[in-house]
Amino acid sequence: MSYINDTIADRFRDKSFDIAKDDYKFIKIKKAKEDIKKRYPDMELIDLGIGEPDLPADPNIVRILSQEAGKSKNRRYADNGIPEFQEAAATYLDKIFGVKNINPYKEILHGIGAKSILSMLPLCFINPGDITITTLPSYPIMATHTKYLGGVVYGLPLTKENNFYPDFSNIPNIILYRSKLLYINYPNNPTGQVPTKEFYKEVIDFARKNNIVVVADSSYAAITFDGEKPLSFLSIDGAKDVGVEIHSLSKSFNMTGWRLAFIAGNPDVINIFSKVKANSDSGQFRAIQKAGIYALNNHEITHKNCEKYSRRFDLLIDILKEVGFDAKKPKSTFYCYIPIPKGTKSGKVFKNAEDFSLFLLNKAFICTVPWNNPQPYVRLSVTFEAQNLNEEKKIINEIRKRLLNLELIF
Numbered sequence: 001m002s003y004i005n006d007t008i009a010d011r012f013r014d015k016s017f018d019i020a021k022d023d024y025k026f027i028k029i030k031k032a033k034e035d036i037k038k039r040y041p042d043m044e045l046i047d048l049g050i051g052e053p054d055l056p057a058d059p060n061i062v063r064i065l066s067q068e069a070g071k072s073k074n075r076r077y078a079d080n081g082i083p084e085f086q087e088a089a090a091t092y093l094d095k096i097f098g099v100k101n102i103n104p105y106k107e108i109l110h111g112i113g114a115k116s117i118l119s120m121l122p123l124c125f126i127n128p129g130d131i132t133i134t135t136l137p138s139y140p141i142m143a144t145h146t147k148y149l150g151g152v153v154y155g156l157p158l159t160k161e162n163n164f165y166p167d168f169s170n171i172p173n174i175i176l177y178r179s180k181l182l183y184i185n186y187p188n189n190p191t192g193q194v195p196t197k198e199f200y201k202e203v204i205d206f207a208r209k210n211n212i213v214v215v216a217d218s219s220y221a222a223i224t225f226d227g228e229k230p231l232s233f234l235s236i237d238g239a240k241d242v243g244v245e246i247h248s249l250s251k252s253f254n255m256t257g258w259r260l261a262f263i264a265g266n267p268d269v270i271n272i273f274s275k276v277k278a279n280s281d282s283g284q285f286r287a288i289q290k291a292g293i294y295a296l297n298n299h300e301i302t303h304k305n306c307e308k309y310s311r312r313f314d315l316l317i318d319i320l321k322e323v324g325f326d327a328k329k330p331k332s333t334f335y336c337y338i339p340i341p342k343g344t345k346s347g348k349v350f351k352n353a354e355d356f357s358l359f360l361l362n363k364a365f366i367c368t369v370p371w372n373n374p375q376p377y378v379r380l381s382v383t384f385e386a387q388n389l390n391e392e393k394k395i396i397n398e399i400r401k402r403l404l405n406l407e408l409i410f
Contacts, residue, residue, distance in 0.1 A: 011148055032358060033367050040365070046399055048380040049367040051189070051335075053254040057291075058301045061253065064294045068287035078283025080274050081110035085289040089247070089262045092296040096222060097232035099264075106267045107240070109274055110292075112284050113259040114219050114248040117273075118142045118183075120280055121215055124272045125180045126151040133175075134183040135166050137190060137371045139217065142183045154179070157374035160339075164193035168206045176210045182243075184233075185217040187224070190371060190379035191337045192330030194228055200236040207242040213269060214243025219261075220333040222252040222302045225310035228331035234265055244269045251334075252302040253295040260284055260292045309334045312382035312392055319400040320380075324410045334383050340376045345407040352376050364402040 029049055036045060056062070068074050086104040093099035102108060111117035118141040122132065128150030134143050136155035143153040154175050156166035166184070184203060186195035207214045216233035224230050233245045244265030250256040263273060295301060313329045313336065320327035325338045340356040343349040350356040353370035357378055360366045368378040386392045 028354075029357065029361070029367065029369060032361055036361055036365065043365050044398075045365045045367060046395060046402075047367045047384055048382075048399075049369045050381055050383050051369075052256040052383060053251065053305065053334075054383045054385045055254050055305075057254045057258065058295070058298070060298070061255070061291050061295050061301075065287050065291040068290045069285075071287070074286040074290070076286070078110075078286050078289065080278055081283055082286055082289050085110050085262070085293055088293040088296040089264065092247075092299075093232060093234065093264060096230055096299055097235050099232050099234045102234070102240075102264060103267070107270055108262055108264045109270055109277065110284060110289060111246075111261045111263060111277070112281055113250065114217065114246050114261040115141055116259070116281070117246050117261055117263050118215070118217065119145050120273060120276045122146045122149055122151065122181065123276045124269070125213060129178065131175060131179040132181040132183060133171070133179050133212070135185065135188075136373050138183065138185055139189060142181070142215065146181070151180075152178070155373075158188070158191055158193075159374055164188060164191040164337075165199055168202065176212075179210065179212050181215060182207060182212050183215045183217065185219070186233075187218075187220040187330075187332035189220065189333060190335050190369065190377070192333045192335050194224070194330075194332045195231050195233070197231070197236060200231075200233050200239065203233075204236060204238045204242055208238070212242070213266075214239075216243060216245040218245050219248040220251055221247065222299070223306055223309065223334065224332045225306050225313075226329070226331055240265050242266070244273075249292055249295055252305070253292075254301075254305065255292070255295065258288055258291070260288055309382050311389070312384075312386075312396075315392060315396040316380070316382060316399070319396055319403070322400065323403045324408060326410075334381050336380050336382075337371075337377050338380065340370075340378055341408040341410045343409050345409060350376075353378055360406075364406055366399060366402060 086108045089108050090102045090104035093102055122142060122145040126146050126149045130151045131154050132142055132146040132151060133154045136157050146153055158164040203214060222230050233239050244263050246263050248261040317327050317329045327336060327338050330336055340350055340353050352372045353376040357368050357370035360368055368380055371377050384395055386395055
């Protein structure tokens with residue numbers, strides 16, 4: 001009998017760490033999706049659950065990687081990054097978001113994707129018993145790593161009644177006293193809500209008053225449409241005094257598998273993060289960072305993506321409304337977030353969002369991502385695979401037919 005399981009750290013004996021059952025619901029849906037494909041190999045599954053772009057990186061980005069990959073000088077460890085990438089990131093923040101006065105060498109650092117950055121930040125600040133405040137729902141990585149360290153996670157519900165912004169006014173003093181980090185994510189996954197200057201000012205005032213470090217996950221900040229201007233947390237006066245912002249090349253530049261992002265802002269946060277990072281990884285491949293420089297200098301790549309997502313949303317939202325969903329086109333991200341129906345005319349009653357999501361998968365071969373907390377909603381993504389407008393219309397029309405056949409009750 002193996003002794004290995006007896007030596008695993010105690011933290012993994014706590015069921016709250018089972019991300020497959022709790023926070024990280026993507027894994028469960030993915031398994032259900034694979035089962036459907038095996039049982040019905042001839043049926044076309046429409047995947048509205050995927051959270052990454054449907055197209056590969058721009059050919060010029062790939063060309064830069066190809067050119068740089070074979071150069072001898074790029075073979076070395078990148079450590080905490082190459083200065084050229086930090087300079088490109090500073091220029092990007094200025095050009096796209098109007099962020100001024102960022103020192104690229106002391107206030108910007110690259111990361112092997114936003115996920116990697118988020119996983120390391122609790123190591124910089126959380127002691128046993130310390131609290132990370134996060135939104136519900138949210139990307140779970142900071143919360144998971146806070147728990148790993150013996151910290152506590154306090155959730156702020158994002159509800160329709162509050163326009164999917166957190167309410168800081170009712171947090172108990174005992175929570176505020178122990179809180180070290182505040183995680184926010186705008187434009188928001190999964191709700192699609194966008195930030196405002198007023199909201200960011202409220203965040204800054206809250207953080208300053210309670211001595212809390214803000215981590216603004218802005219992975220979708222550049223993906224906007226219908227006149228919405230990209231807004232950076234760091235563009236607001238005082239933001240750099242209280243926190244940092246994370247930008248990812250994954251969503252904006254179709255580079256999810258390339259694993260490249262950067263953190264920018266407060267120099268003290270960047271300094272301690274650099275020490276943790278130096279002891280956690282040896283940096284992203286230099287050739288990938290150089291391809292990333294090209295991406296950051298060519299925002300028209302993101303603009304093309306925005307045009308596509310906006311067009312798809314126009315098609316999708318119309319059919320969702322026709323079916324009966326309370327759906328509204330977001331101004332950013334590639335997600336829409338809709339409340340689940342009550343049931344079907346045949347008598348099916350949906351217990352929660354997961355129940356409805358699995359029903360869609362099994363009965364209509366449509367994949368979505370469910371959230372039950374704080375309200376039963378499902379997230380739909382417009383990153384389904386389609387090569388042109390005609391294919392997009394064909395897929396959307398097929399979604400319409402499948403949903404209407406379900407005879408949903410709202």
